[in-house]
Amino acid sequence: MEQPVKKNDRVQLRIQDMGSEGEGIGKVQDFTLFVPHTVAGDEVEVLVLKTKKSYGYGKLLRILTPSPLRSEPLCQVAHQCGGCQLQHLQYKEQLKWKTQKVKEVLRRIGGLADCQVEDTLGMEKPFHYRNKVQYPIRREGETLKIGFFAKGSHRVVASEVCHIQDKRAQHIVEKVRDYLEEEQVPIYNEETHQGLVRHLLIKTAYHTPDIMVCLVINGENLKQAEKLVGKLRTIPGVASILLNHHKEKSNVILGAHTTVLYGTDTIIDKIGDLQFKISPLSFFQVNPMQTEVLYQKVLEFADLTGEETIWDAYCGIGTISLFLAKKAKHVYGVEIVPEAIEMAKENARLNGLTNVTFFTGKAEEIIPNAYKQGIVADTIVVDPPRKGCDSHLLATLIDMSPNKIVYVSCDPATLARDLKYLTNQGYQVDKVQPVDMFPQTVHCEVVTLLQHSEK
Ligand code: SAH
Secondary structure (H helix, E strand, O other): OOOOOOOOOEEEEEEEEEOOOOOEEEEEOOEEEEEOOOOOOOEEEEEEEEEOOOEEEEEEEEEEEOOOOEOOOOOOOOOOEOOOOOOOEOHHHHHHHHHHHHHHHHHHOOOOOOOOEOOOEOOOOOOOOEOEEEEEEEEEOOEEEEEEEEOOOOOEEEOOOOOOEOOHHHHHHHHHHHHHHHOOOOEOEOOOOEOOEEEEEEEEOOOOOOEEEEEEEOOOOOOOHHHHHHHHHOOOOEEEEEEEEOOOOOOOOOOOEEEEEEEOOOEEEEEOOEEEEEOOOOOOOOOHHHHHHHHHHHHHHHOOOOOOEEEEEOOOOOHHHHHHHOOOOEEEEEEOOHHHHHHHHHHHHHOOOOOEEEEEOOHHHHHHHHHHOOOOOOEEEEOOOOOOOOHHHHHHHHHHOOOEEEEEEOOHHHHHHHHHHHHHOOEEEEEEEEEOOOOOOOOOEEEEEEEEOOO
16 A cells, blocks of 8 residues: 655644654554654644655644644754753743653553552643753864753754753853863864864752862873963852863763862762762752652651661662661662762761661672672662663572562663562552652653562
């Protein structure tokens, strides 16, 4: 049978739904088209880019009638930059879409059709929330570009005004740009692996004035570095100016080695009433306001009495561990990055908490070994990276059989996969709470409470 559309056709259609990457979905007869940057309810004209048997991909040419769910993106480069996929959708609709996405994936991958998913907890002001930005720096001809990589490419879209970033970062970018231009500092070229300056990393604290500026360079020295320091240190809050040395050919942004140009090698921020030292390399949640909401949910789900032994797996710099330690008998944390564990230990000291023990290593190795040696937890919190929990870790959880598992996830698909396993092994899902840590983007954080069905 002949397809109703083929490559290079221009077609008009109504967008009916939105897919898991935030793209609009519409139909021409029975043929499904995925169209990025459109919203359910839009009437659009589309150029067909690619077709498969029953579906294809289109490029938005024109909006004929806009959906009432649209909102005008604040950002000039919202469609070119790969960062914010949902800026053109009203924020309350973004939240509904996230709740729906979690429900759908738990049903499809987790087999959990009856599971109640709470409404996504959103932000009152869903912009300027990010405390960390990593700008690639490249030269195109004569033009110095500081911005973001376009979706699926290493072409830099200049975007010095980013609307999800802490506003103070913008001023820093301007100063760094002035310095790079005035001193004619060589800029890194990925193809030739020549040139010096690769990335600019900025971390801004939320509850303290602290700012960290870190220039990632393909070498040891930055000429006229004192001029950069001179420009930056006058900005209120700049407490740490660093050079990160990264000489590898790699897509990883930071190298292992950092030196201090000015101030300290860490900055301090607070979550609730706890203080945390933050270094350039270690993971720290990027949305400080919503981190408090997320961690409060973890505490609420853990519902501690003060008698519990707890594991915090994938603990980063020990943020969740320390939150729990205030309400539990003892908390064990495990994390793969040694530098993060150093920070976790220091953070425990900084906050005067002595009932925590941190281990460096893989959660799937450390927790089973500790279990063999008699460390049995009443509650286990896991907060894995996107790929979810390792199967050895999950098997150990089943053996250890804690009363509660609190699963913090940044990828609903792997969460659903792991929940399927855990529910097949005697746990039941009691609560599922999405928290919007990343407004304007398709990313979605979820806290889930599992309890043993026989306990
Ligand atoms: N709970 C922390 C960090 C969560 S991010 C917070 O809320 O800030 C996930 C963390 O898992 C990262 O710090 C990453 O380095 C760590 N990680 C990745 N794989 C791991 C593994 N196999 N075992 C232990 N930690 C791991």
